[in-house]
Amino acid sequence: NFKEEEITDHTVKSNTLEELKLEIENFSGCSLKKTATNLVFADGNSKAKVMLIGEAPGEEEDKTGKPFKGQAGVLLDKMLNAIEQNRKNTYISNVIFWRPPGNRNPTEEEIKICLPFVLKHIELINPRILILAGAIATKAILKEDKGIIQLRGKWHDLSLNNSDKIKTMPIFHPAFLLRQPSRKKDAWEDLKKIKKEIELIT
Ligand code: URA
Numbered sequence: 001n002f003k004e005e006e007i008t009d010h011t012v013k014s015n016t017l018e019e020l021k022l023e024i025e026n027f028s029g030c031s032l033k034k035t036a037t038n039l040v041f042a043d044g045n046s047k048a049k050v051m052l053i054g055e056a057p058g059e060e061e062d063k064t065g066k067p068f069k070g071q072a073g074v075l076l077d078k079m080l081n082a083i084e085q086n087r088k089n090t091y092i093s094n095v096i097f098w099r100p101p102g103n104r105n106p107t108e109e110e111i112k113i114c115l116p117f118v119l120k121h122i123e124l125i126n127p128r129i130l131i132l133a134g135a136i137a138t139k140a141i142l143k144e145d146k147g148i149i150q151l152r153g154k155w156h157d158l159s160l161n162n163s164d165k166i167k168t169m170p171i172f173h174p175a176f177l178l179r180q181p182s183r184k185k186d187a188w189e190d191l192k193k194i195k196k197e198i199e200l201i202t
Helices: 017-025 059-064 071-082 108-125 135-142 174-179 181-201
Strands: 050-054 090-094 129-133 156-158 166-171
Touching: 017 108, 050 071, 050 108, 050 135, 071 174, 071 181, 090 108, 108 135, 129 135, 129 181, 135 156, 135 166, 166 181, 174 181
Parallel strands: 050 090, 050 129, 129 166
Antiparallel strands: 156 166
């Protein structure tokens, strides 16, 4: 009846993306790893000025090892394309690196365990603009008590250890938009604000 201890207060040693991926691969403090097929680290361009963080891998992501490869990913790609973004000029990851069994929501503890890796990931990419897709990524990174309905579509300044303030915008998660298509017009308004900001930095 041995239960591996979940390690929430580990420090991340990596100084490069390659090291970070390896460090996560070798990390045994998150039990989701045991049921997952693959680590889902990232997709896209690591030199991009725009980074997007989603929630957790699902079935397709678990199979392919790449984020946003299922139905929600198809919609995400369309959303990005609408503002001239894609996987060549955007870097994409999640707040959870392994698929939760049966696509359940990640627990608070699992989010806490992965968070030091996620923050280091953002630091290493050092994006100018960070898009948070959905309530779970938004809560994990902005640590705001307000919900996604209030936080979406507004710019937030994110300060990390060794970077300038990162302009951060929560948006509705594409999986939520698939269930609630009437919210797509809100997402479109948010995407237009993001596009404007991207035009300012490029
Ligand atoms: N796929 C991902 O990689 N992340 C999500 O949040 C949803 C689907």
